[in-house]
Amino acid sequence: MRTQIKQISILAFFALAFVACKEEKKVIEEEVKAKKPNIVFIMSDDHAYQAISAYGHGLNNTPNIDRIAKEGAIFNRGFVNNSICAPSRAAMLTGKHSFKNGKVDNVHAFNWDQDNFAKALQKNGYETALVGKIHLDGLPQGFNYSNVLPGQGQYYSPDFIENGVAKTYPGYITHVTTDIALNWLDTKRDKEKPFMLMYHQKAPHRTWMPEEKYLTLMDSVTFDPPANFFDDYEDRPAAAAQEMSIYKDMDLVYDLKMLDKEEELKTKYRGMFQRKYDRMTDEQKAAWDAYYDPIIADFKSKNLKGKDLAVWKYNRYMHDYLRTIQSVDDGVGQVLDYLKENGLEENTIVVYTSDQGFYLGEHGWFDKRFMYEESFRTPILMKYPKEIKPGTVIDELVQNIDFAPTFLDYAGAEIDESIQGESLRKLVNGEASEWRDAIYYTFYEYPAEHKVKRHYGVRTDKFKLIHFYYDIDKWELYDLEKDPTEMHNVYEDPDYASIKKDMHEQLEKMRTKYGDSDALNEENLEKYLSKKGIKKH
Ligand code: SGN
Ligand code: CA
Numbered sequence: 001m002r003t004q005i006k007q008i009s010i011l012a013f014f015a016l017a018f019v020a021c022k023e024e025k026k027v028i029e030e031e032v033k034a035k036k037p038n039i040v041f042i043m044s045d046d047h048a049y050q051a052i053s054a055y056g057h058g059l060n061n062t063p064n065i066d067r068i069a070k071e072g073a074i075f076n077r078g079f080v081n082n083s084i085c086a087p088s089r090a091a092m093l094t095g096k097h098s099f100k101n102g103k104v105d106n107v108h109a110f111n112w113d114q115d116n117f118a119k120a121l122q123k124n125g126y127e128t129a130l131v132g133k134i135h136l137d138g139l140p141q142g143f144n145y146s147n148v149l150p151g152q153g154q155y156y157s158p159d160f161i162e163n164g165v166a167k168t169y170p171g172y173i174t175h176v177t178t179d180i181a182l183n184w185l186d187t188k189r190d191k192e193k194p195f196m197l198m199y200h201q202k203a204p205h206r207t208w209m210p211e212e213k214y215l216t217l218m219d220s221v222t223f224d225p226p227a228n229f230f231d232d233y234e235d236r237p238a239a240a241a242q243e244m245s246i247y248k249d250m251d252l253v254y255d256l257k258m259l260d261k262e263e264e265l266k267t268k269y270r271g272m273f274q275r276k277y278d279r280m281t282d283e284q285k286a287a288w289d290a291y292y293d294p295i296i297a298d299f300k301s302k303n304l305k306g307k308d309l310a311v312w313k314y315n316r317y318m319h320d321y322l323r324t325i326q327s328v329d330d331g332v333g334q335v336l337d338y339l340k341e342n343g344l345e346e347n348t349i350v351v352y353t354s355d356q357g358f359y360l361g362e363h364g365w366f367d368k369r370f371m372y373e374e375s376f377r378t379p380i381l382m383k384y385p386k387e388i389k390p391g392t393v394i395d396e397l398v399q400n401i402d403f404a405p406t407f408l409d410y411a412g413a414e415i416d417e418s419i420q421g422e423s424l425r426k427l428v429n430g431e432a433s434e435w436r437d438a439i440y441y442t443f444y445e446y447p448a449e450h451k452v453k454r455h456y457g458v459r460t461d462k463f464k465l466i467h468f469y470y471d472i473d474k475w476e477l478y479d480l481e482k483d484p485t486e487m488h489n490v491y492e493d494p495d496y497a498s499i500k501k502d503m504h505e506q507l508e509k510m511r512t513k514y515g516d517s518d519a520l521n522e523e524n525l526e527k528y529l530s531k532k533g534i535k536k537h
Contacts, residue, residue: 036125036194037384037410038348040335041403043092043198044328045085045133045205046368047354049078049379051325059223059360060322064333065381068352072383073392073428079459080400082442083356083368083375086110086135088400092355093117093142095404095419098442099520103136105445107531110136115416117404118142118196124413127193129184132177132200139164143198145188147180149173153202155209155324156279170281172211174203174324178331182338196407199335203324204358206366207255209276210323212284215291217326223318225311228485231363235489236476238468243451244359244367246317247310255366256316260296314361321360349384349410351403362485369452371441371466372486376459384410388428396427396435397459420514437461440510444524446470447534454525456516458507465491465503470525471537477503 050057054066054074081091082098090103093116098104102111118128119142129145133153140146147162158173159166160180169176181199189195210217233240243249252258254269259277280288295316304312332352339345357375359365368375380398382388401421408415409423426432442456457466457476464486466476477491477500490496511517529536 035347036412037386038194038344039121039196039407039410040339040348040350041196041198041407042200042332042335042350042352043089043133044201044203044325044352044354046356046358047204047325047328047379048358048360048374049354049377050360050374051204051322051358052379052381054381055379059318060218060325062325062329064329064336065352065379067336068332068350068381068383069391071385071390072350072381072388073394075380075382075394075398077395077397078353078378078380078399079376079397079439079441080356080378081440082444083370084443084445085355087444088355089134089136092400092403093136095401095421097401097420097440097514097516098444099516099524100418100420100514104442104524105448105528106135107445107448107528109138112136112138112141115418116142117407118198120408120413120416121196121411124411125193126411127189127195128197129181129189129195130198130200131181131184132198133202133205134198134200144190145184147184149202152205154276154279155202155207156276156284157281158202172327174201174211174327174331177201178334181331182334185335185338185342194411196411199331201328201331203328204321207273207276208317208320208324209257210320211327212287214323214326215287217323218319221319223315225314225361226485228487229310229314229361229364230307231487233363237474238453238455238472238476239363239370239372241451241453241472242365242370243449244365244369246313246361246364246366249450250313250317250366252313256313257292257320258296258299259292260300261293264300265296310364317366318360346385349382349407352379352381353400353403354378355400367450367452369443369445369450371443371455371457371459371464373480373484376441382424382428387425389430392428392430394424394428397437397439397461398424398427399439438506438510440507440514440516441466442516444521444528447532447537454521456521458503458510460503460506463499463503465500465507467507469521 049055051059052065053062054069080088086106087098087103090101090110094101122128128143130140130143131147133149147160150159155173158176159168251267251269253267254273258265339348356368357377358368359374362374402424405415405419405421405423409425438458438460446454453468453472454470455466455468462481464478468474475491476489478486
């Protein structure tokens with residue numbers, strides 16, 4: 001009898017222990033589930049998707065950025081709302097189009113008092129930081145720590161503003177930015193809280209100054225310009241009026257580093273480049289000169305003209321542009337390694353994007369601004385091991401206004417009704433039952449540098465309709481399947497009459513949905529002209 005009782009109590013003990021253990025496991029699982037993910041939002045400035053090897057254009061090799069796509073998702077149709085720096089950043093922070101958040105151009109101040117996703121994450125228990133380029137004046141709001149570039153920033157001996165206090169760092173900007181970000185992750189944040197870090201590089205923004213280590217990278221490679229490099233802009237007067245041509249507008253000294261000691265190359269922006277060069281240390285200058293001086297001598301001896309000069313300029317541009325990206329890629333590798341080595345990989349969402357795309361010779365251009373694909377589109381790569389399957393490919397139309405609601409969704413925070421973007425969470429998990437079929441675009445910065453006229457438009461899966469206005473009134477329609485490089489404006493083509501009608505309807509639908517109008521355009525124009533002191537055309 002005694003032994004029986006003993007046996008029963010032993011059994012009961014194990015049964016209870018088993019239940020308790022199961023309970024405990026469940027609690028731990030729930031805790032892990034409930035644990036808010038960390039967010040690392042990586043952005044570079046003017047990084048063309050053509051210059052990320054994961055996109056398969058074969059121009060360069062970015063193994064670390066590619067890791068994000070391999071371990072997570074790549075978006076083939078990521079777009080911006082407005083292809084210029086500050087307005088794109090404002091749209092990402094607020095989740096709203098430019099005409100709603102008020103930051104329509106690089107000229108007007110951004111209103112930091114409005115809601116942004118960093119503020120919302122803070123309210124939801126996050127520790128937040130902003131490091132590097134933001135290009136929105138005033139002390140950033142929504143961050144426990146900020147260390148940002150004043151305006152565009154400088155490649156060498158960069159100035160920063162740390163929590164409102166100005167400071168100059170020795171070294172090369174891309175590394176300085178990475179070091180500040182890693183230092184915050186490692187020593188400055190409250191490790192009890194989930195974190196959100198915005199790690200934003202200046203590179204590869206103009207004027208593409210590489211770091212010493214990469215001065216000779218891809219030196220032996222000759223790049224063939226894109227097929228439409230010598231575009232004649234037929235039936236595209238806005239494209240014809242631009243001043244962002246590699247051949248005509250790229251400055252030999254400022255952009256292409258032909259700062260000859262004899263001072264024979266007296267270009268328009270020579271002095272501006274001299275000031276950037278002067279920020280280097282003697283060692284940096286020596287390394288720089290050792291690379292560029294022979295190129296300068298060779299260039300002068302050749303006396304290139306016409307198409308030969310255009311192709312030479314294109315190659316010089318590509319070399320420097322791609323070299324600055326290599327340092328960005330190294331920084332991404334360091335941050336990914338840090339997350340891995342510190343057990344943060346599983347619970348951290350990593351996004352890589354740019355504030356817009358960039359022309360790498362398409363239509364003969366550099367810069368951005370236009371609603372044509374190369375600058376409208378932007379790279380987006382995203383990983384989150386807990387939810388996103390490695391090797392995910394997303395072909396739906398997504399836009400920079402989608403980042404804010406995506407981060408809030410993952411963080412379990414409320415997504416305010418005024419936010420115009422959509423969370424990408426279900427789309428990227430393969431759980432979205434429906435998705436948008438069109439996206440809207442606006443651009444306002446004109447009259448200005450590069451002379452890209454004011455325009456707005458709509459893009460669907462296969463077509464794009466654009467309206468250029470102010471000192472022009474021109475509609476353009478593209479069949480993106482038949483004409484992916486947008487060389488043929490079919491707006492007046494009778495074969496496209498019904499598509500034209502559909503696209504006008506789509507455009508009106510978009511403008512109604514987001515709350516845009518000609519009256520708002522007129523208002524923004526008046527403000528712009530008066531701020532810049534320009535007389536109305
Ligand atoms: C600067 C550049 C332009 C560039 C704008 C906007 N000129 O003005 O080439 O289009 O920035 O770029 S520079 O001489 O200063 O390099 S943005 O990314 O900030 O919007
Ligand atoms: Ca930019």
